[in-house]
Amino acid sequence: MERNEVFFDENRKSLDKLEKRLDISRREFLQFCATVAATMGLPAGAEAAVAKAVESAKRPSVIWLHFQECTGCSESLLRAEHPTLEKLILDVISLDYHETLMAAAGHQAEAARKSAMKANKGKYVLVVEGAIPVKDNGIYCKIGGQKAIDLVKECAADAAAVIAIGSCASWGGMPSTDPNPTGASSVAEVLGKPVVTIPGCPPNPYNFLATVVHFLTFGKLPEVDKLGRPKFAYGRLIHENCERRAHFDAGRFAMEFGDAGHRQGYCLYKLGCKGPETYANCPAIGFGDAGENNWPVGCGAPCIGCSEKGVGFTKPIHQVARMLNVAPPLQYPRIVEEQGKAASFASAAAVAAIAGAAAGAAVMLTRNLGLSHAAEEAEKARRDAADKAKV
Ligand code: SF4
Ligand code: F3S
Numbered sequence: 001m002e003r004n005e006v007f008f009d010e011n012r013k014s015l016d017k018l019e020k021r022l023d024i025s026r027r028e029f030l031q032f033c034a035t036v037a038a039t040m041g042l043p044a045g046a047e048a049a050v051a052k053a054v055e056s057a058k059r060p061s062v063i064w065l066h067f068q069e070c071t072g073c074s075e076s077l078l079r080a081e082h083p084t085l086e087k088l089i090l091d092v093i094s095l096d097y098h099e100t101l102m103a104a105a106g107h108q109a110e111a112a113r114k115s116a117m118k119a120n121k122g123k124y125v126l127v128v129e130g131a132i133p134v135k136d137n138g139i140y141c142k143i144g145g146q147k148a149i150d151l152v153k154e155c156a157a158d159a160a161a162v163i164a165i166g167s168c169a170s171w172g173g174m175p176s177t178d179p180n181p182t183g184a185s186s187v188a189e190v191l192g193k194p195v196v197t198i199p200g201c202p203p204n205p206y207n208f209l210a211t212v213v214h215f216l217t218f219g220k221l222p223e224v225d226k227l228g229r230p231k232f233a234y235g236r237l238i239h240e241n242c243e244r245r246a247h248f249d250a251g252r253f254a255m256e257f258g259d260a261g262h263r264q265g266y267c268l269y270k271l272g273c274k275g276p277e278t279y280a281n282c283p284a285i286g287f288g289d290a291g292e293n294n295w296p297v298g299c300g301a302p303c304i305g306c307s308e309k310g311v312g313f314t315k316p317i318h319q320v321a322r323m324l325n326v327a328p329p330l331q332y333p334r335i336v337e338e339q340g341k342a343a344s345f346a347s348a349a350a351v352a353a354i355a356g357a358a359a360g361a362a363v364m365l366t367r368n369l370g371l372s373h374a375a376e377e378a379e380k381a382r383r384d385a386a387d388k389a390k391v
Contacts, residue, residue: 069130076202135183170197274305
């Protein structure tokens with residue numbers, strides 16, 4: 001019997017209840033669990049463990065704060081056009097305070113936040129959407145008469161975990177771009193300690209959901225990189241998994257929007273695609289759940305590096321990306337060789353030379369492909385320092 005069938009068999013009663021409560025089929029529920037497990041990079045069959053945790057664990061209380069932002073992160077999570085996911089999200093977590101979604105307003109809303117924090121002291125998850133203005137003593141953003149800078153500190157004090165959702169909360173995002181008139185800062189900067197970050201403008205809802213489900217399934221947050229980003233989602237460059245990568249390697253580029261290359265799906269590097277310097281899983285898991293290839297590059301728009309500090313909203317859209325690691329090969333092996341003729345000394349020498357160059361290129365490529373995340377970051381820091389020295 002397959003693991004999923006065993007799970008169905010053992011949990012038939014609770015799944016029956018779940019089906020009624022969510023008004024979705026158990027197949028849809030398991031599909032959701034499989035998607036989340038795959039997003040986390042868990043092996044096949046792990047969806048049963050995820051399903052068990054989601055179905056049986058007490059929903060964690062979530063306090064969701066909004067500061068300097070456009071609410072796009074919440075919009076992306078709820079995706080009104082797809083009610084199943086919305087229902088599941090609201091079933092996985094107990095959203096006890098969310099300024100833009102809750103029915104309560106004014107004093108009632110603030111009372112709901114305080115009572116949820118008291119009832120779940122040390123156990124709730126704090127999610128912060130938006131940057132926090134710190135200039136002029138944080139006067140530029142107030143909620144319920146309280147400054148954002150104070151509110152986030154108060155709510156973080158007794159939280160079991162803090163998640164910064166979206167680029168604004170993760171690293172300042174759009175509000176922090178030069179000249180940053182309000183001193184928009186990230187959650188980690190304000191709290192003075194690392195937090196889990198899920199950057200993106202907006203971030204992919206599955207990355208948030210997978211982070212929460214990881215917390216539910218394993219009792220801890222997922223492994224993160226030095227910027228607090230879950231490695232399962234931000235471990236690789238977009239360029240490494242892009243469906244247009246073969247065109248990049250072959251030197252086939254769209255040169256203008258709407259030209260023949262653009263229409264044929266060629267690489268968007270020369271239109272300013274920032275995939276080569278942006279870490280995210282957009283090409284791997286798609287976006288918005290609206291169908292295949294639904295992510296910026298898949299739709300023909302260059303990646304603007306919305307999740308990457310120093311790239312998104314900072315580098316001009318037309319500027320070509322800096323290649324962080326994988327360079328195009330210098331030579332390609334010949335794939336059609338003439339048959340049946342004895343090689344002359346000269347042609348053998350030429351073939352040997354080409355083979356040597358190809359071997360060199362392969363070594364270079366292998367070396368580049370093998371660079372670890374840490375080595376890539378060290379290389380980036382070295383290049384940044386060299387650029388500064390030039391100025
Ligand atoms: Fe894809 Fe952009 Fe890389 Fe081209 S440059 S392969 S479009 S990520
Ligand atoms: Fe953003 Fe680029 Fe992904 S623009 S959504 S990081 S493809």
